[in-house]
Amino acid sequence: MAKETQSMALSVKKADDISTWYTEVIQKANMADYTDVSGCIVFKPYSYAIWEKIVKTVDDRLKAMGVKNVYFPLFIPERLLQKEEAHVEGFSPEVAWVTHAGDTKLDERLAIRPTSETIMYENYKNWVRSWRDLPMKLNQWNNVVRWEFKHPVPFLRTREFLWNEGHTVFATKAEAEKECNDILNMYDAVLRDHFALYGVKGKKTEKEKFAGAEYTMSIELLLPNGRAIQGPDAHHDGQNFAKAFGIKFLDKNEKEQYAWQNTWAITTRMIGVMIMMHGDDKGLVLPPKLAPITVAIVPIIFKDSKEKVIKKAREIKEKLKDYAVELDDREEYSAGWKFNEYEMKGVPIRIEIGPKDVAAGHVVMVRRDTMKKEFVKVKDIVPKIKKTLESIHDNLYKKSKKIFEEGVVEVKSMAEFKKAIDSKKMVKALFCGKKECEDLIKDETGGASSRNIPFGQKLVTGKCVHCGKQARYSVYFGKGY
Ligand SMILES: [Zn+2]
Structure with a gap:
């Protein structure tokens, strides 16, 4: 009976101290454990079973869309990582390197993949020759390492995490863009129907887009503590990587063309989002479709x-x-x-x-x-x-939607903007779209960044909330997790 004497109760209420609450829930619900490497956690059986359910539903949906799974190596030679300029610039601060084999220094450093574009596309250039080879839709389920220096949080911010990374190639921009949208809708359906999570689909601003992409689309969520967090994303890479890696094909007129590409992902971070969103003062509350025990x-x-x-x-x-x-x-x-x-x-x-x-x-x-x-x-x-079970799912989904809807304030001035951010709200504001303007907003608000430009906007007229110049669209801003 020794175990029975251990208290199951949490020492804090979620509304009072969500960080401590989160840490305790993860431990007491037997989800994860820490290791000697900061930012690297153990997924215990209970959380890994949840991840397996996520993998199963996403994988089934991808296969129904004609995507095939592959596996590429963990190590990326330095010269490959450097082939696409914006990409290497975006990732280099967080790359972990292998420099030695035993005591022998390697001739070329090997990056532990932070993402696999560069190693995959080196092969893609040999696999794509003719319009008959396209579309080529490949995906891998793997782990990646991004050596973040921010304070790590289990599931939400870890140096090693698990994900899927889809890397698709098309003959035309239109086909690639259609897929990018289809994939985002697929992820959105998984969030809605399995996670019971509400998110808003939209495009990232230039400042926040993926390193190397032409544009990034994302699903943005709002946690009960007023922190914004990004869900799955899909990037349309245009011909950026195709040009850097030489992914070319002969079209139907025997003319050589560069291919059009997308990349997209869902990660184990979503487990953390689900815990934060649905949990209460008694512990986890799992959506029925992802619960290892129903x-x-x-x-x-x-x-x-x-x-x-x-x-x-x-x-x-x-x-x-x-x-x-x-x-x-x-x-x-x-x-x-x-x-x-x-x-x-x-x-x-x-x-x-x-x-x-x-x-x-x-x-x-x-x-x-x-x-x-x-x-x-x-x-x-x-x-x-x-x-x-259906009623539980609906109730959780509605609650997460309510948190989002009640957590957003539309603002017309920077004074209103700052006030909203200080009171732990997310902001919707007209914005010019310029990177420099966004940098200043971040500085002046103590760290609020753009989340996304929600889809379905009519022609926007008005002035940018910050610089007063012509606004291009309405944007969600918030402090990220
Ligand atoms: Zn502006």
């Missing part, structure tokens, strides 16, 4: 009725075989302790069943998001669980 059945065990109760609990588990059900009949833990544990782990539904419930032909069902308890007849359990 339903936990906790039998209330007494000596004289034990067999009867466990038998009924097994019957219920069997009825719910379409879900990941855990029947927890461990006798070394009390029912109360187990309740706390499943709450901490964010299991969407808990079923309690004791001898009186067996006699009455019902169970007690508790949903994690609202903690609402109700009796459910055993004969109604299958449709009831299905409906409740």
